[in-house]
Amino acid sequence: MRQVIGLDLPETGDWARVHGRQYAVVSQRAGTRVVLHAIAALIVVWLCRDTIELLALQAWGAALGFAVMLAFASDYRLRDVEDRLFTERELRSHAMVSGLKGLIWSLGLCGAVFFGAGGQIASIWAAIAFLMLASVASRFSAPLSSVAFCTAASVGSLLAALATFNFGLAIIILASAFFASFGLIESARMTYESRLADLEMQEKSETVSMLLREFEEGQADWLWQIDTNRRLRSVSPRFAFALQRDAAEIEGKSFLQLISGDGWKNGQFPQSLHELADKLKGRESFSNFVVKATVRGEVRWWELSGTPMFDGDGQWLGFRGVGSDVTTQRESTEKIEYLARYDTLTQLPNRLQLNEALGKALTYAEQWRTRCAFLMIDLDRFKAVNDSLGHLVGDRLLAQVAARLKPLMDEGELVGRLGGDEFGVVIRDASDRRRADTLAKSIIAALTTPFHIDNHVLYVGTSVGSAIGPRDGRSVEELLRNADLALYRAKDEGGGNHFEYEPSLHTNAEERRQLEVALRSALENDEFVLHYQPVVDAIDESVVSFEALMRWNSPEHGFVSPAKFIPIAEDTRLIVPIGTWVLNQACHEAAANWPEDVKVNINVSPEQLVEPDFAGTVVRALSHSGLDPSRLEIEVTESIFMRDAAVARKALEQCMALGCSVALDDFGTGYSSLGYLRKLKFTTIKVDRLFVQGAAQDSPESLAIVRAVVAMADSLGMTTTAEGVENQDEADLIRRLGCTKIQGYHFGRPMPAEDARKVVKRRGFDEKRKSA
The missing domain is CATH 3.30.450.20 (PAS domain)
Structure with a gap:
């Protein structure tokens, strides 16, 4: 969008060449816009002649006339921008002048309210809306200027509507401004893409003409x-x-x-x-x-x-x-053929040549009753290199990866680049079944060694998936798909390893695809329900909070495990609207049906935290439900620090500023680092059930870890929650180890909201009986 409106450089083509032609069109309709503004101004003056003093109308009209003529002059100066250098300064100046016109219209509408002409604002807004429509229609080639005019004109109109308590008109103004801007940018986008296509065709034509001239001059x-x-x-x-x-x-x-x-x-x-x-x-x-x-x-x-x-x-x-x-x-011709079959960055065969080689290997395998193999290679942490150090370093890294892969190939083996950070290897004769695994391990070992680029030491690692032909596929497409499924499994297991294709992988992929299709309509069809698991005080075993856990009852697939659908929701970013629903439902349940000293714990995905308005989502959930912020505890895992850590940290700090508490879930099982506890002041550390079970079985390591976590939390002023407590012996052990709170099947399984209400009511009855 920033490229379309001219704030960023286009991916292809020169900035001035792309936007110069667009803004050249503006001057052709400059006079028409002056006439339209004049007509609209006369209509407004006529409407307000009996309610606003003539002097005020004249002052406003003079200001508008000045702004309109200033805009006309700005438009007129752009008549030759297609033939000269069009600068960003001119673009912004033109937008400021357009914004000035919109501002004067806004001030006029606000002034009408001030002078007692509030009853006329709907009619005046109609005139402004007419001008906004004219701006969108006549200046779609200058999107920044039109957006500036529409925004400035709508702000004052909105304020005037709100000042007169005309909320219906306010909604119409907001909707009009939004859809006008949206339609304008969409029209500008089509114009922008058309201009890029024209430039690309022009450049290709110039290149062909140059080649033809060279050919004619060199011909003998x-x-x-x-x-x-x-x-x-x-x-x-x-x-x-x-x-x-x-x-x-x-x-x-x-x-x-x-x-x-x-x-x-x-x-x-x-x-x-x-x-x-x-x-x-x-x-x-x-x-x-x-x-x-x-x-x-x-x-x-x-x-x-x-x-x-x-x-x-x-x-x-x-x-x-x-x-x-x-x-x-x-x-x-040879250069064109080379470019068609080789990757220019790595000098390796490209996807086309790999496909051809794999097709020939399949034919050879079927003809001589032997096997061939295809290995798909994907770098594990390449995106982090691109994001942190830039694409230039990323390209040099890919070239070094190619240089390490080439010497690993034997006769009859071809390595190439599929695209991005994916590579492929065709093994023509894989009759020795160990060769694919041996080569995959050699590749992993070679790419695990650090890379040295521009004084940077880079560790990327790689994952490999393989498929054997014709066993795993009799066509190139089948082998590529099945090797990709095996690679996906290798990445799913944490990367840095090799997996061969198994038929179950295809079944899992198809199941995942069907679940994704069903998941996209699950929220709309009201298929989700929340269950609540109690968290109790370690001393008196009273309920201090409930953890909200999502359940999905699909009409097509039945009850689907969260372990299956949550990763799909995160990959497709459906977790964002689903997480918002969970937040709203859980807060409403806690506020309406639980005692004031019982909290609700809600798990939040990293995908939700990187949303720009996550804190606003929390605020809306709290305000709509009436829940006190101190009763909301947000649970996150350490994976939030592996992606956009600064954004996630800022979002959590904003929530803590509201009064919410934040718990670090599954501590010690993932990317644990004490530095995370220093970066963010967590309220609670949750000890994973693996350590709880290990401690119950007298595992020295688990006991030491639980004690260390409790001691560290106490010194930092944090509470600790032990997860997965399943019997009284484990509860007694956890209590002796010093944990603050306990959660597990021993105190209650995840239960529907109705059962959770019964639990808190029974707790209230018990407390009254004790006090009596």
Whole structure:
């Protein structure tokens, strides 16, 4: 969008060339816009003539007239921008002038309210809306200026509507401004793309014309003639020039000897010269036959046509023909063929050549009853390099990756780049089943070693998925798909390993696809429900909070495990609207049905935290439900620090500023680092059930970890929650270890909202009985 309106450079093409033509159109309708503003102003003056003093109307009209004429002058200056350099400063200046016009209209509407003409604001807004429509229609090629006018004109109109408590009009104004801007940007986008396409076609046309001129200037045709002994006769000056010799010097010399170079001495001739000699010997006519000639040690490509000569008695006299030097065309063709089949960054075969090689390997395997293999390689942390150090460093990294992959290939193995940070290897003969795994491990080992680029030490690592043909697929598409499924499994397991394709992977992928389709309509169809698991105080075992856990009952798939649908929701970013729904539902349940000292814990995905308005979502959930912010505890995992850590941290700090608490879930199982506790003041640390179970089984490591976490939390002023407590012995152990709160099946499984209400009511009854 920033490229469309001119705030950023386009991906292709020059900024001024792209936007110059757009803004040149503006001047063609400058006069029409002046007339429209004048008509609208007269309508407003007529409407307000009885309610607003004439002097105020005249002052407003003068200001508007000044702004309109200033805009007209600004439009007029752009009449020649297509033929000169159009600058960003001009673009912004034009937008400011348009915004000034909109501002004066806004001030006029606000002034109408001030002078008591509030009853006329709907009519005045109609005039402004008419001008906004005219701006969108006449200045879609200048989107920034039109957006500035529409925004400035709508702000004052909105304030005037709100000041007169005309909320319906306020909604209409907001909607009009939004849809006008949206339609304007969409129209500008089409114009922008059309301009880019025109520039691309123009550049291609210029390139083709340049190549044609070079071809015409470098073209050289000549006549040649040889006798029955293949010796040159009647050498033309142009032919002698092509051979870089004098005509007299080469008269009577062997034609083949002159163009074979050192091959004449050692007997090693290019295949094309062998074929030419056969044609001459067989007295065959030939046309446009391309031969590889060596002239003065320089390789040239000639296109020859020849016809045998006979006298009146049918006696053979030799050959006569024409020739031309096509070296330039040949090099261009070879370059085009190279670009079509090789990746210019890594100099490796590209996807096209890999597909061809895999197709040939499959044919070979089926013909000789053997096997072939395809390995798909993906770098594990390449995106982080691109995001942090830039694409230039990323490109150099890919080139070094290619340099490490090439030496690992044996005969019959081809490595190439599929695109992005994905590479592929075709193994023509994989009859030795261990070869694919051995090569995959060699690749992983080679790419695990650090890369040194511009004083940076980079660790990326790689994952490999493989498929064996024809066992795992009898077509190129099937093998590529199945190798990709195996690679996906390798990435899913944490990366840095190799997985072979299994039929179950296809089943899982199809199940995942179907679940994704169903998940996209699950929220709309009200298929989600929240269950609540109690968290109790470790001392008196009273309920202190409930953790909200989402459940999905799909009409098509039945009850779907969160372990299945949550990762899909995160990958597709459906977790954002789903998470908002969970936040609203859980807050409403806690506020309406639980005691004031019982909190609600809500799990938040990293995808939600990087949303620009996450804190606003929390505020809306709290305000609509009436829940006190101190009763909301947001649970996050350490994975939030692996992606846009600064954005996630800012969002959580904003929530904490509201009064919410933040818990660090699954501590110790992922990317644990004490530095995370220093970056953000967590309220609670949740000890994962793995350590709780280990401690219950007297595992020294688990006991030490739980004690260390409790001691660290106490020193930092944080509480601790032990997860996964399933019996009284475990509860007693956790209590002795010093944990503050306990959560697990021993105190309650996740339950529907109705059962959770019964739990808190029973707790209230027990407390009353104790106090009595």
